[in-house]
Amino acid sequence: ISLIALERCDTARCAVEMMGSLATEYGYYGASTEEGDAGEALTVSDPNEVWMMHLSPDDTGMSAIWIAQRIPHNHVTAAANAFVIRGVDPDNKDMLFSDNIWEVAERSGRAKYDTARAPGLLDFALTFSPDEYAPGMMKKPEYSTDRVWRVFSLLAPSQKFERTNDWLGDNLPLSVEVEKKVTVEDIMALNRDHYEGSDLDLTKGFAAGPFGSPIRYDPGYGPPGQTGTDDPKDNDNGLTKWDRMHGAFPRAIGIMRTSWHFVATSRPNLPNEVAGVMWYSQYQPSAGAYAPLYSSMEKLPEMYTRGSLYEYTEESSFWKFCTVGNYAQLAWKYIYPNIKAKQQELEESFFKAQKEIDEKAVKLVNEGKRAEAIQLLTKFSTDSAETIFDEWGKLLHYLFAKYHDGYTNILDEPEFRAVEFFYPRWWLVMTDYFTNVVNDHFYELPEKGSYDTLDNVFPGDKKNWVLEQLGMGAAAGDVESGENVQGATGFSTFLVGSVGVVCGLAGYFAGNRKNRGGYTTIADAGMDVRV
Numbered sequence: 001i002s003l004i005a006l007e008r009c010d011t012a013r014c015a016v017e018m019m020g021s022l023a024t025e026y027g028y029y030g031a032s033t034e035e036g037d038a039g040e041a042l043t044v045s046d047p048n049e050v051w052m053m054h055l056s057p058d059d060t061g062m063s064a065i066w067i068a069q070r071i072p073h074n075h076v077t078a079a080a081n082a083f084v085i086r087g088v089d090p091d092n093k094d095m096l097f098s099d100n101i102w103e104v105a106e107r108s109g110r111a112k113y114d115t116a117r118a119p120g121l122l123d124f125a126l127t128f129s130p131d132e133y134a135p136g137m138m139k140k141p142e143y144s145t146d147r148v149w150r151v152f153s154l155l156a157p158s159q160k161f162e163r164t165n166d167w168l169g170d171n172l173p174l175s176v177e178v179e180k181k182v183t184v185e186d187i188m189a190l191n192r193d194h195y196e197g198s199d200l201d202l203t204k205g206f207a208a209g210p211f212g213s214p215i216r217y218d219p220g221y222g223p224p225g226q227t228g229t230d231d232p233k234d235n236d237n238g239l240t241k242w243d244r245m246h247g248a249f250p251r252a253i254g255i256m257r258t259s260w261h262f263v264a265t266s267r268p269n270l271p272n273e274v275a276g277v278m279w280y281s282q283y284q285p286s287a288g289a290y291a292p293l294y295s296s297m298e299k300l301p302e303m304y305t306r307g308s309l310y311e312y313t314e315e316s317s318f319w320k321f322c323t324v325g326n327y328a329q330l331a332w333k334y335i336y337p338n339i340k341a342k343q344q345e346l347e348e349s350f351f352k353a354q355k356e357i358d359e360k361a362v363k364l365v366n367e368g369k370r371a372e373a374i375q376l377l378t379k380f381s382t383d384s385a386e387t388i389f390d391e392w393g394k395l396l397h398y399l400f401a402k403y404h405d406g407y408t409n410i411l412d413e414p415e416f417r418a419v420e421f422f423y424p425r426w427w428l429v430m431t432d433y434f435t436n437v438v439n440d441h442f443y444e445l446p447e448k449g450s451y452d453t454l455d456n457v458f459p460g461d462k463k464n465w466v467l468e469q470l471g472m473g474a475a476a477g478d479v480e481s482g483e484n485v486q487g488a489t490g491f492s493t494f495l496v497g498s499v500g501v502v503c504g505l506a507g508y509f510a511g512n513r514k515n516r517g518g519y520t521t522i523a524d525a526g527m528d529v530r531v
Contacts, residue, residue, distance in 0.1 A: 001019050001022055001023065001028070002015075002019065002042065004018070004019075004022065005018045005019050005044075010046070011046050011048075011049070012044045012045050012046040012048075012049045012050065012051050013049060013051070013070075013096075015044050016044050016051050016053050016068040016096055017096060019042075019044075019053070019055070019066070020053075020055070020064075020066040020068070020096065020097075020098055023055050023063075023064035023066055023098075024063055024064050024065075024066070024098050024100065025063075027057065027061065027062050027063055027064060028040075028055050028056065028057050028063075028064035028066075029057065030055070030056070030057070038056060038057050039054065039055060039056035039057075039083065039128065039129075040054070040055050040056070041053070041054050041079035041082075041083060041084065042054075042055070043077070043079070044068070045266070046266070047266045047267075047268035047275075048268070049070055050070070050071040050077070051068045051069065051070050051071065051096075052068065052069055052071060052077050052079065052084065052085060052174065052175075053066065053067070053068035054066060054067050054068070054083050054084075054085055054124065054125075054128075056128050058100065058104045058108075059104055059107060059108040063100065064098070065097075065098050065100060065101050065104050065128065066097065066098045067085050067088060067095070067096070067097040067098070067101065067124050068085075068095070068096045068097070069085050069092075069094060069095045069096075069174060070094035070095070071174075071175045072094075072175065072177075074177050074178060075175040075176060075177050075178070076151060076152070076155050076156075076175060076176060076178050076182070077174060077175040078147065078148045078151040078152070079148070080143075080144045080145065080146075080147035080148050080251075081143060081144045082125070082129065082144040082145065082167065082168060082169075083124065083125035083128065083129050083168075084125060084148070084169070084172075084174055085124050085125060085174060086115070086117040086118045086121075086123050086124060086125050086126070086174070087117065087118030087119070087120075087121035087122070087123060087124070088101055088102075088118070088121055088122040088123075088124050089121055097124075101122065101124070102122060105122055105127050105128070110127050110128065111127055112126040112127045116170055117170055125168050126168060129168065140167055140248045141163065141164055141165060141166065141167050141169070142248035142249060142250045142251060143167070143248060143251050144167055144168075144169075144251075145163075145164055145166070145167060145168065145169035145172060146163060146195075146200060146250050146251070147251065147252075147253050148169055148172055149161055149162075149163055149164065149169070149172060150190075150193060150195060150198070150200075150253065151190060151253075152172065152176050153198075154190065154193075155176070155178045155179065155182060155186075156176040156177065156178060156179050157179065158179060159176060163199075163200075184263050184265060184279060184351075185347075185351075187263045188263055188279065188285075188290060188347070190253060191253060191254060191261055191263070191285040192253075192254045192285040192286040193252060193253045193254050194214035194252040194253075194254055194286070195214075195250060195252060196214075200250045202214035202215075202216065202249075202250060202252055203332065203333070206430075207249060208332075209427075210423040210424055210427040211330070211331040211332050211333050211334065211421075212332050212333040213329050213332040214252060214254070214286075214332065215256050215329055215332075216249035216250075216251075216252075218257070219239075219244045219247070219248075253285075254284060254285045254286050255284070256283075256284040256287075256325060257284075258282075258283060258284050258285060259282065259283075259318075260280070260281070260282045260283075260318075261280075261281055261282075261285050262278045262279060262280045262281070262290075263278070263279040263290065264276070264277075264278045264279075265277050265278075265279075270358065270362060271361075271362060271365045271366075272296070273294075273296040273361065273365050273370060273373050273374060273377070274294070274296070274358055274361045274362055274365065274373070274377065275295075276294065276295030276296070277292050277293065277294055277295070277354075278292075278293045278295065279291070279292055279293075280292075280293045280304070281317075281321070282304065282317050282318040282321055283317075283318050283321035283322045283325060284321065284322075284325045286325070286336065286339070286340075287321045287322070287324050287325030287328065287339065288317070288320075288321035288324075288325075288343075288388070288392070289342065289343045289346045289347055289388045289391075289392070290347055290350075291350070291381065291384040291385040291388055292350055292354060292380070292381055292384055293381045293385075294377040294378070294380075294381055296373075296374050296377060297374065297377055297378040297381050297382075298374060298375070298378045299378065299382075301381070301382050301385035301386065301389075302315070303315060303316060303317040303320075303385060303386070303389045304317055304385065307319055314393075317385070317388070317389055317392075320389060320392045320393060320396070321392065323396055324339060324392060324395060324396050324399065327396065327399055327400070328399075330403070331403055331421060334403060334408060334421055335399055335403050338395070338398070338399060338402070339395070342391060342392075342395050346387065346388055346391060350384050353380070354380075357376065357377065357380045360373075360376060361373040361376050361377055364376065398411075403421075406420055406421060406422065407419065407420055407421070408420075408421050
C-alpha cells in the first residue's frame with residue numbers, strides 16, 4: 001500500500017489520504033492476522049511535512065480504520081511496536097482519520113473515552129490496541145515504550161522523561177521538541193543504542209555476561225517444546241507459559257534481529273537528483289557501517305541484493321555484518337570498540353567526500369548534464385558500499401587474530417605477546433572460582449566492602465540483593481525480596497545460573513516496511529523515529 005502511495009503522490013498528506021482510502025475500501029492486512037500484529041504504524045514524510053499514521057483492520061476484516069497526525073516542525077516522534085496517537089480530535093487540523101472510527105469502536109465494544117491522554121475524546125491507541133494480557137503478546141514497557149522513552153530522553157534531555165510502567169506510555173507525548181539540531185550521525189547513534197549509560201544499560205548486569213554483551217534473545221522455550229506448556233519439563237529451558245509472559249528484557253533500538261536500517265535525508269535546497277540520500281546498512285546497526293545511497297542512483301550495489309537466510313554467502317553484506325556481530329558477542333567489551341572505530345573511520349570519510357560529490361553533481365545538473373550527475377552519484381554510492389564490504393572482511397580476520405581463546409593478542413609490536421582478558425571479579429563470585437576444591441565451599445568469604453566493584457554492575461538496591469544471594473548479607477531493610485528490586489536489566493526476578501556466551505551465525509529478517517522521502521529517519525525492526 002505504501003508503494004502505491006509513492007507512485008501516485010507528491011506529498012506526505014496525499015500519501016496518508018490515499019493509503020487510508022485504499023485500506024478502508026479494500027481492507028487492510030498487516031504483518032499477521034493474529035491479535036496485535038495486524039495493525040501498523042507508518043511514518044510518512046516529504047521535505048515539508050512529517051506524519052505519524054496508524055492502520056488496522058476493522059472488526060469485520062473487510063475494511064479498516066486509520067488515523068494520522070502531523071508532527072510539528074523541530075519535533076521528534078517515535079513508534080516502537082505500539083500505537084502512539086491517542087485522542088481522536090475532529091477539530092484538529094493536523095489530524096486525519098477514517099470516518100468509521102467511532103462506529104467500529106462502538107460496534108466492537110472496545111471504545112475507550114475520556115482517558116488521561118484523551119480527555120473528552122476517543123482514545124485511539126487504547127481502543128484499537130490489543131488487550132494488555134492477550135495470549136502470546138508482549139505488551140510491556142520493556143518491549144515498546146522504553147525505546148520511545150530513550151529517543152525522547154536523548155533528544156530532549158532537559159524534560160527529564162521518566163520510564164513508564166504503562167505499555168502504551170501514558171506519560172509520553174506523541175512528539176517532543178528537540179533541544180539541538182539533529183544530525184545524521186545522531187540518528188546513526190540512536191540506531192545503535194543499547195541504553196548505554198542509563199539504568200537499562202544492556203551492557204551491565206547478569207544478563208550481559210562477564211564481557212558486557214548487550215544482546216538479549218527473544219523469549220523461547222527451547223526444543224523440543226518451542227510453543228511451551230504449563231509443564232516446564234516439556235522444554236529445554238524449563239519455562240512455563242507464565243514465565244514467558246511475565247518476564248522481560250528491555251528491547252534495544254539496536255536489536256540484533258534487524259534486517260536492514262537506514263537514515264533517510266531529504267534536502268529541499270538541492271536539485272532532486274542530489275537531494276535524497278539514504279544512509280543504508282544491514283543486520284544489527286552496531287555490527288555494520290552505513291553507505292550513502294542517492295535516490296537517483298541507477299543501480300543498487302550488488303552486496304545489498306544478495307543472500308538468503310537458508311545459506312551463508314560471502315557475497316552478502318548481511319552475512320558479513322552478521323558474522324562480525326556474532327563474533328563480537330564472545331567478548332563484547334573488548335571486541336566492539338574495534339568495530340566502532342572502523343564505523344567512525346569509514347562513515348567520517350564518506351561524510352567528508354559527500355560535500356565535494358554534492359557540489360560536482362549540482363554543477364552538472366545546473367549545466368544540463370543530468371545523466372553525468374547521476375553516474376557520478378551512482379559511482380560514489382557503489383564505491384562507498386564496496387569499501388565497507390571489503391573492509392568488513394578484513395575486520396573479521398583481524399578480530400579472529402586479535403581475540404581468541406580468552407586472549408587479546410598484541411599484533412602491532414615486533415615481539416608477539418598475548419594478554420588474558422579473563423573474567424571480572426563480580427562474575428567469578430557467581431561461579432565456583434573462589435571455592436575450595438577440597439572442601440567444596442567458600443573457605444574464606446571476603447568482607448562485603450571488598451565487593452564495592454559491584455556498584456559498577458548492579459546499581460542501587462540490586463547490589464544489596466546480589467550480595468544477599470551470595471550469602472554475604474545486606475543492610476537491614478535494604479531488600480525485602482528479590483521480586484521487587486528494579487535495576488539495570490529492567491526485569492524484577494533473577495534466575496542465577498551458569499552464564500554462557502554463545503557465538504553462532506544467525507539472522508532473522510524482521511521486515512522493516514519504511515517509506516522514502518523527507519527528514520531524518522531511524523529504523524530498527526519494528527521502530528520508526530522521525531525528526
